[in-house]
Structures are given as structure tokens and as C-alpha cells.
Amino acid sequence: MAPKISFDLKATDGKARTGVINTPRGEIRTPAFMPVGTAATVKAMMPESVRATGADILLGNTYHLMLRPTAERIDRLGGLHKFMNWDRPILTDSGGFQVMSLAGLRKLTEKGVTFKSHVDGSKHELTPERSMEIQKLLGSDIVMCFDECPALPADRDRIAESMRLSMRWAERSREAFGDRPGHALFGIMQGGLEQDLREESAEALTKIGFEGYAVGGLAVGEGQEAMFDCLDYAPGFLPEDKPRYLMGVGKPDDIVGAVARGIDMMDCVLPSRSGRTGQAFTRYGVVNIKNARHQDDPRPLDENCTCPACSNYSRAYLHHVFRSNEMISGMLLTWHNLHYFQEIMGGMREAIAAGTFEAWQKDFHDTRAQGDIERL
Numbered sequence: 001m002a003p004k005i006s007f008d009l010k011a012t013d014g015k016a017r018t019g020v021i022n023t024p025r026g027e028i029r030t031p032a033f034m035p036v037g038t039a040a041t042v043k044a045m046m047p048e049s050v051r052a053t054g055a056d057i058l059l060g061n062t063y064h065l066m067l068r069p070t071a072e073r074i075d076r077l078g079g080l081h082k083f084m085n086w087d088r089p090i091l092t093d094s095g096g097f098q099v100m101s102l103a104g105l106r107k108l109t110e111k112g113v114t115f116k117s118h119v120d121g122s123k124h125e126l127t128p129e130r131s132m133e134i135q136k137l138l139g140s141d142i143v144m145c146f147d148e149c150p151a152l153p154a155d156r157d158r159i160a161e162s163m164r165l166s167m168r169w170a171e172r173s174r175e176a177f178g179d180r181p182g183h184a185l186f187g188i189m190q191g192g193l194e195q196d197l198r199e200e201s202a203e204a205l206t207k208i209g210f211e212g213y214a215v216g217g218l219a220v221g222e223g224q225e226a227m228f229d230c231l232d233y234a235p236g237f238l239p240e241d242k243p244r245y246l247m248g249v250g251k252p253d254d255i256v257g258a259v260a261r262g263i264d265m266m267d268c269v270l271p272s273r274s275g276r277t278g279q280a281f282t283r284y285g286v287v288n289i290k291n292a293r294h295q296d297d298p299r300p301l302d303e304n305c306t307c308p309a310c311s312n313y314s315r316a317y318l319h320h321v322f323r324s325n326e327m328i329s330g331m332l333l334t335w336h337n338l339h340y341f342q343e344i345m346g347g348m349r350e351a352i353a354a355g356t357f358e359a360w361q362k363d364f365h366d367t368r369a370q371g372d373i374e375r376l
């Protein structure tokens, strides 16, 4: 096994980058999209199907797994990879963000956060040290620092105070993580939409030193324009020779815009969640399969897509199984959506390597602007 996780930057085109993160569990081609496996499963997908869509890495959620089935139980059962039957890289978040968004009755101190489980109301504590311990028990390949992230909009003092707390926690996370060859720890930049706070955060993280850096605190309600404004400068504050991860993003056009601004990795529940609510992402934009216009339509969702949903089924069938609440509806649409997201990533990787990313982006936006195929 290779002793270290390393990043090879292969090519750049404008600010966009393509490369490979080498891990003992396999290569992660960047730009990379990570499907979200919240509760040790990417909902409605078998792990081999997730791999077949082209995913090199999955994301697991510390908050969910620590509450159920617990990190200690997963450890006893051989770790998260074995438990969920996924032998390739896994990145776990620190739990901080989901404590904020899901848990009731939180109490935040310098030490960490105490909160009540949304599952059964039981009381828990998360600190940088405990988050590192949990992510180690899970066996995560890429571990995220424990951080705090205020919802936007928030006033500048609140953002600054929160960012500085996160930087102190980043130092404690680094210390608690220790020396673990073959595993990486990523720092998380905060600072909201304030350029100088982003810079201060990046400097603090770089001084501590991490194997990769995330841009945190975006995609929390600020809107695409504000997010892109921030991404116009934020990735530039981070070391060029380390992967940059934008957390919780996003829609296809968010992803493309983020990569154009120098982001290497992303994750989002959108393709899987939308798949379960009858929404398909295609080259021509979003298709709502529940719409009655599809009920007699024998054509596939996207005639050029090679996923099982598009290769073997009609829009009429996809409409019918969605309306009938059949499980295969979520399975097929999730597969299609994940396939499409990975196709975008592959297209961007090729275009960046070839130096044609600008033309690729124009084609991406022009095709989307055409809208879905005409109804029959």
C-alpha cells in the first residue's frame, strides 16, 4: 500500500484544474463528484452501481453514522468500507454542519457542541477530538476537520468569530488526527462572503498544514451569484499543489462554475435526492417525470445517455412507476442522475486536459438553454 495520499495536478485551463488524488484504495480523478452515502448507503443504489456510474469516491456522514448504528459498532464490524461493501475511497464530513442543520437544542462552547439526536433525543457531544476519533473508527480515507458554519446571511462579527473558532478547532483536529499514513486530513476554510476573512482563514489553515483544503460555508442559502463571487477569489488563497473541495455543491451549473473557478472536488445529495422525487437532470435541463406529458411518451429520458434508465425504459414507464410509488422509480432516476453528474465530470476532465474547457462550457450552457425535447 502506498504510504501517503498525494495529489498530482496534471493540467490546468484558465483557473480550472484536472489531476489525480492517489490513495491506497485507488485513484480519485479530479474534478471529482462524490455521491453522498449518508447512512452507509447511496440511497436506492447498490455500491457496484454507484461505481458503474463512474464515481471514484463516496461521502459518508459522521453525524448520521455516530447516532446510528454508531461508529463503535461499525468499527467492530470491520469499518465503513466493509460494512457498506464499498472498497474505494470514502470521505467523511466532521459532523459539524449537520449538527447545525439537523440536531435540536445545540449548545456551542470553545470545547465543542452538545446536542440532542434527531433520531431518539439522546444527548451527544462532538468536539474536534471526538470527530477525529469517530472518523478514524469509521476508517475514512479523507477526514474533515471539525468546524462551525453559520447560516448566511449572518453579520460580519458573527462570521469572524465563528471562523476563528473553526481555525482553533482545525489546529486541535490536526493534533488529534495524528500520524496516519494512507489517510488524509482536510482543513476547511470559512469566512462567509467576506474576502479578508476568507484570506485570514486560508492563512491560518496553510500554517497548520493539511493534505487538502475545503471551501466551507457556501451553498448555505447565499445563491449562485454570491457563491461564484466568493469562488472568484477564495480558491486562490489556498495552496496550488493540494486538492480543493467545495462542500455541498451542487446543481450541474454550480458544479461547472465551481470547476471553472479552481475547485477539484464536490459532493451533493441532489442527484440521489431528486431521483427519489421524480426529478431527472439531463443535458437539456431538469425533467419532472411526474408531469402528465410523459405518460404516452415511448422515448427515453435522454436518447444519448447510456445509463440503464435511458437504455431500457421509456419516459412513459418512468412516469408510471413514479406515479405508482414503485421503488424502481427512485432506483432508475437516481442511477440516471448520478450517471449524468459523472458524465459532466468526465467531460470537464477531458476538456481541461485538452485545453478546450471554454468551448466545453459554452456547449454545456447552450445545450441546457434548449430545454427538454418537444412533447409528442
Ligand SMILES: [Zn+2]
Residues within 6 Å of the ligand: 301, 302, 305, 306, 307, 308, 309, 310, 311, 336, 337, 339
Ligand atoms: Zn440516463
